[in-house]
Amino acid sequence: MARRSAKFVFPTLPAVAWQPGLPVHGAPTWVVVVGEAGLPAAAKEAGERLGVDLDRLLEVQRDTGFSTSAGATAAYPLLSGEVSEVLLVGAGSGTSAELRHAGAAVARFGRGKDELTTLVAEGIDAEALQGFAEGLVLGSFTYTLKTVDAGQPVAGRITLTDGSDADRSDAVDRGLVVGRTGWLARQFATTPSNEKDPAWLAARATELAAHGGLEVKVWDEKQLVADGFGGILAVGKGSTRPPRLIRIDYTPEGAGPDTPYVVLVGKGITYDTGGLSLKPRESMVSMKRDMTGGGSVIATMSALRELGAKIRVTGLVCSAENMPSGTAYRPDDVIRHYGGRTTEVKNTDAEGRLVLADGLAYAVQELKPDALVDIATLTGAIKVSLGAMLYGGLFATDDALAGQLAAAGEVSGERLWRMPLPAEYADLISTPIADSVNSSKGPGSITAALFLKAFAGDVPWAHLDLSSIAESPRDEYEYSVGATGAGARLLTTWLTSEDPLAGIA
CATH class of the missing domain: 3.40.630.10 (Zn peptidases)
Structure with missing residues (x-):
C-alpha cells in the first residue's frame, strides 16, 4: 500500500501591517527602534501618548548597559494606562542588515503576545524597512512536533509605523514575502x-x-x-x-x-x-x-x-x-x-x-x-x-x-x-x-x-x-x-x- 503523504501546513506568520500616523490607542506593548542617531522623530509624541518620557527612558537604559547595536533589547514595564510595557530595540547605523537583526529581536520578544505596536525611524529607505519586515518573519520561525510544552507561538499582530502620514506598505509587504x-x-x-x-x-x-x-x-x-x-x-x-x-x-x-x-x-x-x-x-x-x-x-x-x-x-x-x-x-x-x-x-x-x-x-x-x-x-x-x-x-x-x-x-x-x-x-x-x-x-x-x-x-x-x-x-x-x-x-x-x-x- 502506498504511504500517504501528509499535507504541508503553510506557515502561520505574524500579521504585520503598516499604519500611517501613530495609533490612537495601540497595543499593550510598544516597541521603539533606536539607532545610533537616537530615538525616532515621532518618539516625543509617542511618549506623550504612553505617559512616559522616552528620552529619559533611553538615558536610564543606557546607564544600565543598553546599547543601540543591532538587535540589543531593553524592556521597561509601565504601571498604569493601557500600555503595559515599552521595549527599546537597537538598530545600529540603520542598514538593512542591522534592521533585519532588529526585526528578528522584536519577533522573538513578541512570541506569545497578542499585539505589538512598533515605531521605526522616519525616512529609512525601502531596503532597510524591507529588511526589518524580513526580520519579523525570520525571528518568528518555530518548528516543533511536541504535544506538550510546545513553547510560545508567534506574535498575533505587529503594527509598524514611523508616525508620519506616508504609506510604506509596499516595502513591508515585500519583506514579508521574502x-x-x-x-x-x-x-x-x-x-x-x-x-x-x-x-x-x-x-x-x-x-x-x-x-x-x-x-x-x-x-x-x-x-x-x-x-x-x-x-x-x-x-x-x-x-x-x-x-x-x-x-x-x-x-x-x-x-x-x-x-x-x-x-x-x-x-x-x-x-x-x-x-x-x-x-x-x-x-x-x-x-x-x-x-x-x-x-x-x-x-x-x-x-x-x-x-x-x-x-x-x-x-x-x-x-x-x-x-x-x-x-x-x-x-x-x-x-x-x-x-x-x-x-x-x-x-x-x-x-x-x-x-x-x-x-x-x-x-x-x-x-x-x-x-x-x-x-x-x-x-x-x-x-x-x-x-x-x-x-x-x-x-x-x-x-x-x-x-x-x-x-x-x-x-x-x-x-x-x-x-x-x-x-x-x-x-x-x-x-x-x-x-x-x-x-x-x-x-x-x-x-x-x-x-x-x-x-x-x-x-x-x-x-x-x-x-x-x-x-x-x-x-x-x-x-x-x-x-x-x-x-x-x-x-x-x-x-x-x-x-x-x-x-x-
Whole structure:
C-alpha cells in the first residue's frame, strides 16, 4: 500500500501591517527602534501618548548597559494606562542588515503576545524597512512536533509605523514575502525524514505551485528510467522510497520569446546516510537538511508571482534518499547521466553532484536558458574554506552572473564568497573508465564544482555550495538554531531585482 503523504501546513506568520500616523490607542506593548542617531522623530509624541518620557527612558537604559547595536533589547514595564510595557530595540547605523537583526529581536520578544505596536525611524529607505519586515518573519520561525510544552507561538499582530502620514506598505509587504521564503525553506529542511521523502517533497512543491500560480511536473521512478536520468536513479536505488525529479515553471504576464530565462537546479537529498560509503553517526545527524538547496528552490518559486518577477524561471529539484542496502549503487559503478555523459563512482557519499548533474544536463539540452544556477549543501570542504555562518561558496563561469548573485547575497544577508575554478585541477577527477569520477583527494569543493561545470555546457552557470551557511549553531539575529534555509532569500532577491541578467553574456 502506498504511504500517504501528509499535507504541508503553510506557515502561520505574524500579521504585520503598516499604519500611517501613530495609533490612537495601540497595543499593550510598544516597541521603539533606536539607532545610533537616537530615538525616532515621532518618539516625543509617542511618549506623550504612553505617559512616559522616552528620552529619559533611553538615558536610564543606557546607564544600565543598553546599547543601540543591532538587535540589543531593553524592556521597561509601565504601571498604569493601557500600555503595559515599552521595549527599546537597537538598530545600529540603520542598514538593512542591522534592521533585519532588529526585526528578528522584536519577533522573538513578541512570541506569545497578542499585539505589538512598533515605531521605526522616519525616512529609512525601502531596503532597510524591507529588511526589518524580513526580520519579523525570520525571528518568528518555530518548528516543533511536541504535544506538550510546545513553547510560545508567534506574535498575533505587529503594527509598524514611523508616525508620519506616508504609506510604506509596499516595502513591508515585500519583506514579508521574502522572509516567508526563508521560513518555508527552513521548514522543509527541519521536517524529519521519516515524514519527508522525495514523494513528500514533490507533493509540497505541487501544493505551493498551486498557491503561486505555477506549472508543475513530477517524474516518478518509471519516468526517470524512461528518460534516462541515471544519476538521480543511482542515488535513489538503495532506498525503498523512490526518487523524484520536480519541475516548476513561472512565466510572467506578457512574456514572449525574448523574455530572459533562468533555470535553478536544487539538490533534494531528503536523507543522506552516505550510502555504502557510510557516514559516521556524528556526520549523519542533521542530514535531514541535505535537501536545503531543493527546498530553497521550491520556496523561491512560490514567491515569484507575488513579487512580480519579470523573467521566466524554471526550478528543477533532483530528489532522492541516499541509503545503504542490497540494491544500493556501489563504488566503481559507472553511471550514465541524462544526455549520455558517464561518471565513475568512487564515493557514494558524493551523491549530490550526481543528481545535480542530471538536472543541469536536462536544463542545457531541453530548456536552453540564458543562465543556469545550481544550489546545494554539497561539500563539507566549503566549511573548511569559509568557516560557518559568514559566507556560502560561489563558483561561476560568468563574471556578471557572479556579480549579480553576490550583490543579491549582500542585500539578503546570505552572503557569498567567489571561489576559483582552476582548469589545472580537472585532472583530479579524470579516469580512463568514464568521462569523470565523482570524488577526489583534491580540494573538495573546487573539484565538485569542476565536476558540475562539465554538465553546464556553454550556458552562463553558477554553482552555490551553501553547506557553510545551512545550519546555525544558535539563535542569533534572524537565524534560529538548526537549519537556516540558506539560499531562498538570496535567489528571491536576485530573481525579483530590476534586471537579474544584466551584463550576462
